[in-house]
Amino acid sequence: MSSLNTKIQDVFNEPACENNQSKDVKARKKGCSKPLTPGAAAGGCAFDGAKIVLQPITDVAHLIHAPLACEGNSWDNRGTASSGPTLWRTSFTTDLTELDVVMGQGERKLFKAIREIKEAYAPPAIFVYSSCVTELIGDDIEAVCKRATEKFGLPVVPINAPGFVGSKNLGNKLAGEALLDHVIGTVEPDDTGLYDINILGEFNLSGEFWLVKPLLDRLGIRVRACIPGDARYLDVASSHRARAAMMVCSTALINLARKMEERWDIPFFEGSFYGITDTSEALRQIAGLLVNNGADPDLLDRTEALIAAEEAIAWKKLAAYRPWLQGKRVLLNTGGVKSWSVVHALMEIGIEIVGTSVKKSTVEDKERIKQILKDENHMFESMAPRELYAMLSEHKADIMLSGGRTQFIALKAKMPWLDINQERQHPYAGYDGMVELVRQIDLAIHNPIWRQVREPAPWDCQPAVKDEPPSTKCETGAVNAFKKLAGSMAADLGGC
CATH class of the missing domain: 3.40.50.12380 (Nitrogenase MoFe cofactor biosynthesis protein NifE, C-terminal)
Known part of the structure; x- marks a missing residue:
C-alpha cells in the first residue's frame, strides 16, 4: 500500500498538468479532481479508469483479481475496436468469494488463474488488476505477478489501481504508471526509423x-x-x-x-x-x-x-450540408478534449454553439474554448438534468450532443440527440470523420419523426363538447394521420 501511496502522490504532483501547478501546495495534495463520496463512483472509480486505458491493448489477457461484480461492472464499457486480436474481449476474473477472503486464499487463487490463462490462451502478457477488496485484505499482487513471470516465462503485469483510491481520471494515470514501470522499454525493436x-x-x-x-x-x-x-x-x-x-x-x-x-x-x-x-x-x-x-x-x-x-475534398463534401445546418444551434454536454475540439469543428461549418460542458476539461481546454467562442457565458461546469431539459424544451437549441446517460433528457423534450461519447456507433475523427459527424447531425435534426412526436396525440384532440369540431391544429396534425391510418386498415380489411 505504501508504494501505491507514493504513486498517487507522484501523480498528484504532475508538473506537466497546468491545472495542478496553479494550486497551492495544500490543494495540490488533494489531487487533480474532486474526491469521491463514499459509495458513489461519480462517473467511474480508479479501477474503472485503469481498465479503460489498458483494455484496448487487444492481445493481452486482462485478469481482474476481485469478486465477480467488479469485472461485470467494468467489462466492455467503451466502444473501442480492434483490427486483429480479440482476446481483450474475453473476461477473466478470479471471482473471489467470502470464503476465499476469510481463508486467505486470494493469492493462491490468483496464481492458479494466471497459470490457467497461460495454458489455455498463451497471450504475450497478462495484466492483473487489483480491486478494493483485494487491496483491503492485503493480497500482494506484485509478488504474485513477479513469481508468475519467473515461473511461466511471460510478462505478468500488476495494475495497482483499487477503486477506493480516487476517481476514474486518477485510474487513467495509474495505468500509465504501470506501463512505465513494467512494459514500456522492455523490448528493443530491430526496425527503428526516423518517422x-x-x-x-x-x-x-x-x-x-x-x-x-x-x-x-x-x-x-x-x-x-x-x-x-x-x-x-x-x-x-x-x-x-x-x-x-x-x-x-x-x-x-x-x-x-x-x-x-x-x-x-x-x-x-x-x-x-x-x-x-x-x-x-x-x-x-x-x-x-x-x-x-x-x-x-x-x-x-x-x-x-x-x-x-x-481539405479540398472535405470542404466540397461539407458544402452540401451548409444550407441545411447554417445557424443551427447545438448544446454540447461532454468534456475533456471534445469540449473544445468538437466546438471548433462545428463552428467551421456555421453551426452555433449555445453551450458546452467543461466538467472534465483542463485549464488548457477551457482557454481554447474561450478563444473559440469569445464568450464565457456559453461554458458551464455542470448543468443539472432539469436545466438541460428546460433549455431543450424551450427550443434554445436544435440538438444536443452528449453521452448516453443524458439522451433521455433530449428525448423527453422531443428534441434530437446525437451520441458524441465513447458509446457512439460512428467514427468522427479526421477529415472523413468530420463529414460523418455533420451528416449524422443533419440526419438527426431533419428526421421527420420529430415533427410527428411533437404533434398532439389523437386522444388529446377530442372535442370538449359533443358537436364541437376539433381544432384546426389537431385536424391537420395527428387526427389526419390517424384517419389516414384508419382508412388504410379499412381498405386492407375490405380487400380480404
Whole structure:
C-alpha cells in the first residue's frame, strides 16, 4: 500500500498538468479532481479508469483479481475496436468469494488463474488488476505477478489501481504508471526509423483512428504504438524508440507523455483529430517534430500538399450540408478534449454553439474554448438534468450532443440527440470523420419523426363538447394521420 501511496502522490504532483501547478501546495495534495463520496463512483472509480486505458491493448489477457461484480461492472464499457486480436474481449476474473477472503486464499487463487490463462490462451502478457477488496485484505499482487513471470516465462503485469483510491481520471494515470514501470522499454525493436511516432490517449472509439492512420501512412509516418487504441503488447513495449508523440487526451495520460520525454527524449504536443482545421494542424505538428528530430525536411512540403488535397475534398463534401445546418444551434454536454475540439469543428461549418460542458476539461481546454467562442457565458461546469431539459424544451437549441446517460433528457423534450461519447456507433475523427459527424447531425435534426412526436396525440384532440369540431391544429396534425391510418386498415380489411 505504501508504494501505491507514493504513486498517487507522484501523480498528484504532475508538473506537466497546468491545472495542478496553479494550486497551492495544500490543494495540490488533494489531487487533480474532486474526491469521491463514499459509495458513489461519480462517473467511474480508479479501477474503472485503469481498465479503460489498458483494455484496448487487444492481445493481452486482462485478469481482474476481485469478486465477480467488479469485472461485470467494468467489462466492455467503451466502444473501442480492434483490427486483429480479440482476446481483450474475453473476461477473466478470479471471482473471489467470502470464503476465499476469510481463508486467505486470494493469492493462491490468483496464481492458479494466471497459470490457467497461460495454458489455455498463451497471450504475450497478462495484466492483473487489483480491486478494493483485494487491496483491503492485503493480497500482494506484485509478488504474485513477479513469481508468475519467473515461473511461466511471460510478462505478468500488476495494475495497482483499487477503486477506493480516487476517481476514474486518477485510474487513467495509474495505468500509465504501470506501463512505465513494467512494459514500456522492455523490448528493443530491430526496425527503428526516423518517422516513428506514438499516439497517446487515443482509444480508437468506433474505429476512429483508422480514419487518421491512412493519412500518416501516405506521409511515410509509422505509428509505432497507439496507446491504447488497437494496440499490441509488443508495440507498447517498444514504444520508447519513437521519435515524436501526440497527446490526444491530456487528462488521461499526461504523466505518460511527460515521463517518456524525460526518459527517452520523445517530444510531444497536445492536439486533436476532430475537425478540419485541428486535423491539419495535428499533421503539421507531427511533421515538424519529426523533422526537428532528424527526418527529411521534405516531409513538411509533402504534409502541406496532403493537407491541401484532403481539405479540398472535405470542404466540397461539407458544402452540401451548409444550407441545411447554417445557424443551427447545438448544446454540447461532454468534456475533456471534445469540449473544445468538437466546438471548433462545428463552428467551421456555421453551426452555433449555445453551450458546452467543461466538467472534465483542463485549464488548457477551457482557454481554447474561450478563444473559440469569445464568450464565457456559453461554458458551464455542470448543468443539472432539469436545466438541460428546460433549455431543450424551450427550443434554445436544435440538438444536443452528449453521452448516453443524458439522451433521455433530449428525448423527453422531443428534441434530437446525437451520441458524441465513447458509446457512439460512428467514427468522427479526421477529415472523413468530420463529414460523418455533420451528416449524422443533419440526419438527426431533419428526421421527420420529430415533427410527428411533437404533434398532439389523437386522444388529446377530442372535442370538449359533443358537436364541437376539433381544432384546426389537431385536424391537420395527428387526427389526419390517424384517419389516414384508419382508412388504410379499412381498405386492407375490405380487400380480404
